Amino acid sequence: MCGKPISVAEADRPAWIYLGPADLLGERDVLPIVVGRQQLILLRDGGRISAAERACPHEGADLSLGRCAAGRLFCPRHLASFDLRDGSVSPGWRFRSLRLFPVVSTPDGLWLEMDEDLLLMK
Numbered sequence: 001m002c003g004k005p006i007s008v009a010e011a012d013r014p015a016w017i018y019l020g021p022a023d024l025l026g027e028r029d030v031l032p033i034v035v036g037r038q039q040l041i042l043l044r045d046g047g048r049i050s051a052a053e054r055a056c057p058h059e060g061a062d063l064s065l066g067r068c069a070a071g072r073l074f075c076p077r078h079l080a081s082f083d084l085r086d087g088s089v090s091p092g093w094r095f096r097s098l099r100l101f102p103v104v105s106t107p108d109g110l111w112l113e114m115d116e117d118l119l120l121m122k
């Protein structure tokens with residue numbers, strides 16, 4: 001066996017995945033991205049950038065065709081909207097929240113936090 005064993009402190013640190021340069025979104029507010037085998041979208045609402053699953057939790061519409069406004073992502077099919085702070089769906093709908101994933105912007109570019117939800121997402 002070779003390689004350095006991973007310490008508990010290292011294992012507890014979140015893993016960050018490089019997505020691209022800080023201006024990856026260009027003029028867009030929604031951009032489809034692929035991370036490993038996961039289809040995601042990169043979102044910008046004002047100055048905040050985050051990531052989310054690409055398929056709407058209602059009937060699977062492609063949310064990369066949606067739009068962001070006033071802190072919400074609007075699904076292009078039935079126009080339900082999702083709060084970009086916690087993924088909760090607009091009133092009147094009964095399905096689960098949108099899965100959101102943290103993104104940080106550094107001078108090196110955009111980084112996605114690889115958490116357990118993302119790894120287990122189907």
Ligand code: FES
Nearest residue numbers: 056058059075078
């Ligand atoms: S598919 Fe998105 S709200 Fe129905």
